[in-house]
Amino acid sequence: MPDSSIKKLLIVDDSKVSRILIRTHILAQRPEWLITEATCGEDAIALVNTDPPDYCTMDINMPGIQGTDAAAQILLNHPSIKIVIFSANIQETHQARAHSLGSILVAKPVTEKSIALTLDYFKNAQ
Template identity: 45%
Template sequence: MSKQVLIVDDSRVSRMLARAYLEERRPQWTFFEASSGEEAIALAEREELELVTLDVNMPGMSGLAAGERILQIRPSAQVVVLTANVQSSVRQRAESLGMRFLQKPITEATISRLLELVDG
């Protein structure tokens, strides 16, 4: 089954890694990328996104603020925070907004865990 997926990270390398691991496991999915929260929100307004991965620390709008807005636009989307910022306050805020939380680095194991979260 196809899914519309948005990968949001200000690091181009992180976006490429996440996309490569996801495409390998789910080649039928459609992928979009954004390098900022603002860009992610604009994409959410145009596309029927079903899964969004978000970094927290980005220039401009934080990933948590962007995720909150995306969930207002696409309430059925699954949002997974994928970040190196592992402060418990960040994790608690993400979870209170209905987002899942995974710690970087982006590895095959991290992406396997992400797929377990969204498939299971």
């Protein structure tokens, strides 16, 4: 077994700035984590199939399929991956969708606070 404190995180977001922000904030808290990135839902699904991560952050509005749909597909084959949906759109329908996936919806912008919520979810979901 590899060192259990080293976790793999996949960041899915079409915005480079968002990916950098999430990566920076996460690494500040968990410097040992390994981070990969995808810019759309399709790429994320392909990546997960070849190299499944422990955790994933998922944007909703991206070119191609919606992040929530990508998350649903990923969880179908990899139910153990913990996914946090990151979105600027926090209307009830999205909240409900995230919960139905056993995930949580965290409101953008990416800040220390939103990252703390994300890390909490990852930790407690184990």
